[in-house]
Amino acid sequence: MSAGTTPLLVVEGLDAAYGRARVLFDVSLEIAAGEVVALMGRNGAGKSTTLKAVLGLVPAKARRLTFLDRSIAGLAPHRIARLGLGWVPEERRIFTELTVAENLEVGRRPAPDGRAPWTPERLFALFPNLAEMRGRRADAMSGGEQQMLAIARTLMGNPSLVLLDEPSEGLAPVIVEQMADAVRAMKQEGIAVLLSEQTAAFAAAVSDRAYGLARGEIRASGTLDAVSAALAV
Amino acid sequence: MDPAFLVIQGLNGLASASSLFLIASGLTLVFGVTRIVNFAHGSLTMLGAYAAALLAPLAMASLGKPLGFWTAIAVAAIAVGLLGVLIEIVLLRRIYRAPELFQLLATFALVLIIQDLVILTIGPQDVLGPRAPGLTGFVEIFGRRFPLYELFLIAVGPIVLGLLWLLLTRTRFGILVRAATQDREMVGALGVDQARLFTGTLFLGAFLAGLGGALQIPRAPANTEMDLALIAEAFVVTVIGGMGSVTGAFLAAILIGVLQAYGILIFPEITLVVVFLLMAIVLVVRPYGLLGKPEPIGAGPGAAFALTLRPWTGVENALAILGILALAAAPLLLDAYGVTVATEAVILALVAFSLHLIIGVGGLVSFGHAAWFGLGAYGAALAVKSLSIPMEAALALAPLVAGLGAALFGAFVVRLSGIYLAMLTLAVAQILYAVAFQWVEVTGGDNGIVGVWPADWASGRIVYFYLVLALAGAAILALRRIMYAPFGYALRAARDSALRAEAIGIAVRRTRWLAFALSGAAAGLAGGLWTFLKGAIDPTVLSIPVSVDALAMLLLGGAQTVIGPIVGAGLLHMMEDQTMPLTDYWRLVLGLVLLAIVLLAPRGVVGAIEALREARRDETRAAKGAPP
Ligand SMILES: Nc1ncnc2c1ncn2[C@@H]1O[C@H](COP(=O)(O)OP(=O)(O)O)[C@@H](O)[C@H]1O
Ligand SMILES: [Mg+2]
Numbered sequence: 001m002s003a004g005t006t007p008l009l010v011v012e013g014l015d016a017a018y019g020r021a022r023v024l025f026d027v028s029l030e031i032a033a034g035e036v037v038a039l040m041g042r043n044g045a046g047k048s049t050t051l052k053a054v055l056g057l058v059p060a061k062a063r064r065l066t067f068l069d070r071s072i073a074g075l076a077p078h079r080i081a082r083l084g085l086g087w088v089p090e091e092r093r094i095f096t097e098l099t100v101a102e103n104l105e106v107g108r109r110p111a112p113d114g115r116a117p118w119t120p121e122r123l124f125a126l127f128p129n130l131a132e133m134r135g136r137r138a139d140a141m142s143g144g145e146q147q148m149l150a151i152a153r154t155l156m157g158n159p160s161l162v163l164l165d166e167p168s169e170g171l172a173p174v175i176v177e178q179m180a181d182a183v184r185a186m187k188q189e190g191i192a193v194l195l196s197e198q199t200a201a202f203a204a205a206v207s208d209r210a211y212g213l214a215r216g217e218i219r220a221s222g223t224l225d226a227v228s229a230a231l232a233v
Numbered sequence: 234m235d236p237a238f239l240v241i242q243g244l245n246g247l248a249s250a251s252s253l254f255l256i257a258s259g260l261t262l263v264f265g266v267t268r269i270v271n272f273a274h275g276s277l278t279m280l281g282a283y284a285a286a287l288l289a290p291l292a293m294a295s296l297g298k299p300l301g302f303w304t305a306i307a308v309a310a311i312a313v314g315l316l317g318v319l320i321e322i323v324l325l326r327r328i329y330r331a332p333e334l335f336q337l338l339a340t341f342a343l344v345l346i347i348q349d350l351v352i353l354t355i356g357p358q359d360v361l362g363p364r365a366p367g368l369t370g371f372v373e374i375f376g377r378r379f380p381l382y383e384l385f386l387i388a389v390g391p392i393v394l395g396l397l398w399l400l401l402t403r404t405r406f407g408i409l410v411r412a413a414t415q416d417r418e419m420v421g422a423l424g425v426d427q428a429r430l431f432t433g434t435l436f437l438g439a440f441l442a443g444l445g446g447a448l449q450i451p452r453a454p455a456n457t458e459m460d461l462a463l464i465a466e467a468f469v470v471t472v473i474g475g476m477g478s479v480t481g482a483f484l485a486a487i488l489i490g491v492l493q494a495y496g497i498l499i500f501p502e503i504t505l506v507v508v509f510l511l512m513a514i515v516l517v518v519r520p521y522g523l524l525g526k527p528e529p530i531g532a533g534p535g536a537a538f539a540l541t542l543r544p545w546t547g548v549e550n551a552l553a554i555l556g557i558l559a560l561a562a563a564p565l566l567l568d569a570y571g572v573t574v575a576t577e578a579v580i581l582a583l584v585a586f587s588l589h590l591i592i593g594v595g596g597l598v599s600f601g602h603a604a605w606f607g608l609g610a611y612g613a614a615l616a617v618k619s620l621s622i623p624m625e626a627a628l629a630l631a632p633l634v635a636g637l638g639a640a641l642f643g644a645f646v647v648r649l650s651g652i653y654l655a656m657l658t659l660a661v662a663q664i665l666y667a668v669a670f671q672w673v674e675v676t677g678g679d680n681g682i683v684g685v686w687p688a689d690w691a692s693g694r695i696v697y698f699y700l701v702l703a704l705a706g707a708a709i710l711a712l713r714r715i716m717y718a719p720f721g722y723a724l725r726a727a728r729d730s731a732l733r734a735e736a737i738g739i740a741v742r743r744t745r746w747l748a749f750a751l752s753g754a755a756a757g758l759a760g761g762l763w764t765f766l767k768g769a770i771d772p773t774v775l776s777i778p779v780s781v782d783a784l785a786m787l788l789l790g791g792a793q794t795v796i797g798p799i800v801g802a803g804l805l806h807m808m809e810d811q812t813m814p815l816t817d818y819w820r821l822v823l824g825l826v827l828l829a830i831v832l833l834a835p836r837g838v839v840g841a842i843e844a845l846r847e848a849r850r851d852e853t854r855a856a857k858g859a860p861p
Contacts, residue, residue: 057418057422076421078422081421081424082424093416095411095412097415098415102402102408102411105408106408106412107423153423157424
């Protein structure tokens with residue numbers, strides 16, 4: 001625990017499977033309020049499955065799965081989300097039939113305990129590109145713009161932890177830089193981020209520490225350099 | 234032709250289109266969000282009509298004419314909306330993750346239950362509602378009189394479309410509905426309670442259905458046949474418009490309404506054929522409807538229906554031989570009535586088994602198997618009556634006619650996925666039913682065709698039983714051979730993964746099409762045998778209950794096994810034979826049985842026995858310490 005605060009999310013002994021194929025084996029990790037943690041691993045290591053299992057989107061079992069000291073095991077995904085756990089899927093899953101503003105509306109939830117809620121205006125300040133397209137249908141957007149919209153949509157739920165699945169994947173360097181800014185802005189707002197990444201470049205720019213995942217098992221944890229080194233062998 | 238008349242006819246079409254749109258828009262909205270095709274949607278419309286027709290006179294007496302009438306319409310629509318909420322909470326919630334065929338059957342069970350409850354509480358007679366106060370007059374259009382109420386209905390369609398558009402784009406609920414139509418899981422992950430969203434959608438959909446029904450009462454009386462007639466039309470509209478698209482439903486409703494209005498001028502007896510032609514053309518040009526998205530909707534009937542083949546054990550072979558021997562000896566053991574029931578059961582076993590080929594082996598959901606059974610039945614009857622050919626030739630003709638019909642229809646639909654196929658097979662059966670009903674000169678209409686008896690040598694009850702046993706038995710054995718043959722293997726491969734099947738060189742579409750035609754031919758033979766057993770037929774051989782009976786047999790016996798459908802046919806027929814004389818409400822009974830199967834025993838009777846055997850085998854293995 002780098003910040004020494006009480007953990008926000010605690011995952012202990014998480015196993016998950018798709019049908020008969022087991023994918024996660026005894027995965028454990030913790031995230032404290034406000035920290036940015038990278039979950040590193042190659043394609044197929046189980047990063048996305050870990051995030052989905054936390055959110056209750058894939059069947060999983062864990063010895064302990066708590067968020068804000070509350071067990072979230074077996075809870076419906078919308079209940080978990082309402083506790084303040086946001087998720088930005090790898091495929092982004094923008095509602096392409098809806099406009100940008102409508103996408104944000106779907107994500108809107110009241111902010112907990114008197115925090116200033118995210119509004120479209122604040123998000124447009126963070127992602128200026130989106131402001132110009134608010135009335136446009138989301139299927140007319142580029143990949144980078146869709147990624148921004150996906151993050152903005154999740155922030156509209158005023159989460160205290162965002163599970164961010166490979167945000168830099170397939171994006172141009174300029175856009176990646178904007179994503180890094182967005183993650184830093186989230187950190188500044190006190191939002192914790194669990195970031196899944198395949199390569200160290202983006203994670204190095206934003207994360208405080210890291211876990212290393214290979215073949216569904218946590219192989220290393222600590223600084224990003226140490227984790228990258230451990231995964232390379 | 235008089236141009237004024239053509240204009241009036243077009244206006245009539247637009248008025249029908251409005252009603253059709255109200256019903257179809259609810260169906261398509263509910264489907265978009267819940268991915269359930271609600272068969273009971275037509276029943277909700279029917280209830281709306283009954284409620285309004287019964288309420289309006291009372292309300293008009295106490296509240297005054299105009300206020301009372303419109304209050305009754307609103308109350309009826311809201312009450313039906315609330316019933317939709319109840320249905321969502323009590324039934325749909327349990328089956329969102331079930332295979333689509335189960336969803337269809339469960340909601341169809343509601344159709345049966347609602348129909349009998351209406352007869353039980355209101356009675357079988359039509360209920361005529363009052364005319365709309367202030368809209369009873371006529372306007373003059375090109376010198377012809379046109380009812381004001383029809384003009385009002387023409388306006389209702391676009392008004393409702395506009396209101397729906399506002400609801401869907403300007404309210405949070407509407408935005409969530411559209412988002413969920415695209416990606417329900419993502420909506421849930423963003424913190425939206427799906428259960429509440431689904432309940433709200435069901436209210437909206439059922440409300441629209443109820444409103445559509447309630448607004449009908451000044452035009453036509455509420456009656457117990459509305460539900461299935463409407464649902465078939467609504468299916469066609471939603472499929473042509475594109476599933477989940479409200480605007481598509483509007484366009485399709487107008488197309489169909491207007492085409493039918495002019496179709497009456499061209500083929501006065503068989504207007505529905507025009508609808509079928511339109512559907513065929515649209516599906517060839519745009520397989521996912523006018524405004525639908527080319528997404529794979531529905532993976533197929535689901536594993537519960539997937540036949541798994543294994544060689545029979547010695548015991549099973551012995552049991553099968555015993556079963557055949559018992560059947561062969563049946564006439565010696567049964568009285569005359571018993572022989573007739575046994576003959577019926579054997580014919581129905583062929584119907585169920587032919588359906589098994591496309592559902593269990595092919596993974597193609599058919600909800601209109603009655604079409605091919607009925608085509609065979611009518612083919613045989615017409616051949617004898619109109620062409621005066623002998624029974625033997627008529628029995629050969631029956632599978633030919635039905636097989637050709639299935640091949641023609643199949644050519645348009647086998648490339649579609651589960652739900653579309655289910656809806657269109659139902660629609661084609663309903664269309665054929667309507668043709669048999671309307672085309673009186675040829676089909677005898679409601680009375681059907683009478684006096685179609687077997688040839689002299691086969692006229693004895695027992696001889697005819699053996700004839701049926703031989704022909705149906707041979708057809709079942711032939712189908713069974715096909716299931717085990719390379720063709721059956723190809724069909725199963727396509728069922729399990731169309732992509733992989735294509736990759737190993739299987740022509741998926743052609744294989745499915747052939748199976749569809751073969752299955753239709755076998756059902757047609759059953760239809761022919763049925764005609765000569767009864768000596769007469771009427772449109773009920775083409776009706777939806779026949780299709781559902783076939784599905785129920787498949788389910789009851791268990792579709793994962795080869796023998797299941799045959800066992801199911803025997804069981805269900807015995808059950809119906811026992812309950813029908815005892816109660817007028819056999820639909821209620823069948824509906825409850827269907828619900829019980831879907832919710833409690835999805836693998837059917839034979840499936841349950843198999844599961845028991847597997848469990849026992851696992852136990853012995855575990856006891857021996859062998860790996861599972
Ligand atoms: N829906 C699925 N069904 C079956 N297997 C899956 C599914 N999604 C992922 N997998 C498998 O689970 C493993 C982990 O996948 P994933 O969590 O997506 O890894 P990552 O996100 O690290 O690339 C992979 O072997 C992948 O093939
Ligand atoms: Mg991934």
